Structure formats: C-alpha cells, structure tokens
Amino acid sequence: MAATRNTTDAEEPTARQQAVLDAVLSLMVEEGDRLTMTAVARRASCSKETLYKWFGDRDGLLAATVRWQAARVRAGRYDSPTLDIATLRDSLKGFAATWLAVISSPTSIALNRLAIGHAASRKSNLGGIVLENGRFAIGERFRPVLEAGRDAGLLAFEDSETAFRTFFGLVGRDVQIRLLLGDALTLAPDEIERDAAQATDQFLALYGQAEPSTKVLSARQA
Amino acid sequence: MAATRNTTDAEEPTARQQAVLDAVLSLMVEEGDRLTMTAVARRASCSKETLYKWFGDRDGLLAATVRWQAARVRAGRYDSPTLDIATLRDSLKGFAATWLAVISSPTSIALNRLAIGHAASRKSNLGGIVLENGRFAIGERFRPVLEAGRDAGLLAFEDSETAFRTFFGLVGRDVQIRLLLGDALTLAPDEIERDAAQATDQFLALYGQAEPSTKVLSARQA
C-alpha cells in the first residue's frame, strides 16, 4: 500500500539513458541538494531538451534514477535455503552484511535523503518507490529463508513479517538514521562482517529452536 | 563529533519568539516542504523583518525551531533506577514506549525530514542538532539505567553503548525509516505499549542475567 507504482511498468532504459541516470547518481552523491537539471545535462553531456523528452520532468528523471539504482542493487540472490543451522546462519549473516553495506553506501544515503525530502512534499512518491525496492523488497526475499528455517525446525515464530522486522532492527540499529542525518559514521568491511554476525547470533538467540544458552553469551559482546 | 553547536549556546527564546517557533512547527507538519518565510510570518502574525532580526536567516530560524522542540521533548525523566528486575523492566519499557511515541509523532517526522534534507546540502548542520538532541541525548540518559542494571547484577554487557544500540534497534526496527519515506504506518498507543514490551523482553533475553529461557519464549510472539 505504500507504493502506487511498481518497478516494471517502464521498459529498460537504453545505454545512453543509463549513462544519464548514472550521471544523476554521481551528482546526487557529490552535490546532494544541488541536483539541478542544468547540472545533470552538463554532467551527462546532453541537452536539457533531451532530458525532458526522455523523462518528462524532474520527478520523472528522479523516479527513473531510483528504479535504475534499485535494479542494480537487486542483483544479489539468496536461494537454496538448505536445512542445517550453519547454512541458515550463513544466509542470515549474508543478508545482514549485504543490507548494512547497502544502507551505508553513499549512493543509498543520497537516494534516501532525496526520497525523504520528497516525501515532505506530496507529489510523485519517490519515498514509496524507495520503500518498495528497498525495505519491502528485501523483506520479501527474506521471508522464504525464514520459513525454510522454520520448516526445518531451526526457527520458531508465528509471523515471519514480525520476525523479519526484529532482524531488521538488530541489523540496522541506529546506522541508517545517523548516516541520513549526516553523522560521520563509517563502516569498514570487517565491521560490517562483525556486526552482521552479532545481529545474526542475537536473532538466533531470540528465535532459534536449538539450545540457545551459548549463543546468548556470544551475542553479548560487540 | 557529530554536532558543532551545543544546545545551550543560545538563551531561552522569549514567549513571543516561542510562539513564532510553534508556528514554524505547525507549518512544518502541515505543509512539509512549503515552509517559506512568508508563510511563517503570516502564520505567526509577525513581519519578515522581525524574523530576520531575531533569527538571522532561514537556517537560524530552523535551528532555533529544532532546539525549541528538543527542549520540549527532553521533559521526560528517568531517574531512580532501582535494583529489582521488575523496576528495571519498567524503566526499559518506559524508555521504549517514549521513544516510539516520539519517532512516530508528526512533529518528529517533519523535523527529521527537514534535517535530513538539510544534511544533503552542507551548511548549518540541522542534522547534527537533531542527532545531538534525539538519538544521542536519549542514549546518554539511558546509560545510567543500563549501568545500574549491571551493577545490580541484572544485566551483563561489556559496553553500555553497544548494548544501547541493540535496544535502539529492537525498539525502532523499521518504524522510523518507513515513516520518513512516507509509509502510512500508524502506531496506536496500545501498539506502542505492546511493541515496547516485546522489545524490552527481547533485550532482557539477550542481556539479562537471570535465567532467560522463559523470557525467550515470551519474546517470540508479536
């Protein structure tokens, strides 16, 4: 209900158009707010007239950019949710690490800032598109993993959505809001791995079926 | 390090100025992006010249508004962290419920959207002010509660900051980002109570010293 447009109602952009959208992304990361149509045209070496012909108006360009970036992020796959605890843990940890890497990337930060600023106005919900391709998309891909874990007797929960929201909170904590507000928080790859592992252990301590006492202890450390 | 200005470097605004800042807040909630100086002057029944004399420029007005709202939210007190488990649980749950109520309030949403949009530009970090008075302020007030719990042998953790960040994640989950992006998520007071209780139980299951097996089970349900 949060998004009115799905992600497939527009055909794939041409190579030249993809170059334009990449220019928008780079400009967004570098200049943040100063994302002006003139600047996009200059960066992409195209005319404003072309921008308007291809994307309709500024909001259309931004929406196309969001979808373009979403298609790129959606690359990761997480099938084969096999049945032993080690594999499940790896799947969870992989999810967590991927998600942390995404939300801490400059592109994601700039994109979310833009969408949030847009949500303040009314028109053309970029926020809905971002939600649909970010938070909700990952939840949708996460559900089969959780339910396979439950079917294998490794996890116990009533509602997979609720369980996922807990995992989401354990993984993200205050990272996204701090980055969005401009905090100079940096996440090195090894930190991401460590935080992902901790969140996974904590999640398994809460929802795992196996004897969790040792997991609880290990989950207590940073 | 996230904020360059503290919250006490400006004297208390006069009653008339507070009325102006309240006008800014109400306008922010209603109009979102369309927060124009002319609109503020009209809403507050004052002249633009007065706005500029009192607050310097638009950013000064916004910064004063953020500080004014922060001073209002900071009202809640959480002392007397006594030593039994029931009181500790109540303190945690009270914290969680207050925080959920804050981040889901229209004022907080509008304020954070504004600050995040501002963080995209460079000048005058509203984001830092919001962080300092929101996320970091509550963490600072939370620390004594956690450490009292540890001193009483009820909690086990090495770093109180890390423990708090876990609690933060368990409480907030995806609520704030969804609301900021415009999702039509509503939190009724009884839902807040329930979610706060669940997050508290989950946190105690992870960090509590007492036998956690029953807590783990109760924390599994939504």
Added chain:
DNA sequence: AAAATGCCGTACCGTACGTTACGGTTCGGC
C-alpha cells in the same frame, strides 16, 4: 544529394522564494 531525424549547446521565460527596504502603528518612558 536532399530531406529528415536526433541530439547538443545555449539563450530565454516565468515563477518561487530568500532577503531587504519602507511606511504605518503601537507602546513604554519622560
């Protein structure tokens, strides 16, 4: 070869908004 199409670069228009300036009004002090 000529016409057409697609696109770049740039100049231009209209508007929204931050900021300033100014005339008129209220009010406390003498």
Added chain:
DNA sequence: GCCGAACCGTAACGTACGGTACGGCATTTT
C-alpha cells in the same frame, strides 16, 4: 503630549531553477 524603539504589513529586488525554444551538427533515410 512627544520621542524613540519595536514591530506589523507589504512592496520590491535579486537569484536560482524548472521548463521551453531555437540554431547548428551529425547520422540516417529516401
């Protein structure tokens, strides 16, 4: 009753930016 300060309401200015129009060049089509 008068003065000056503070403040309201509004008009005016400058700029930034979304959107449009147009001339020129290259590639394709007929």
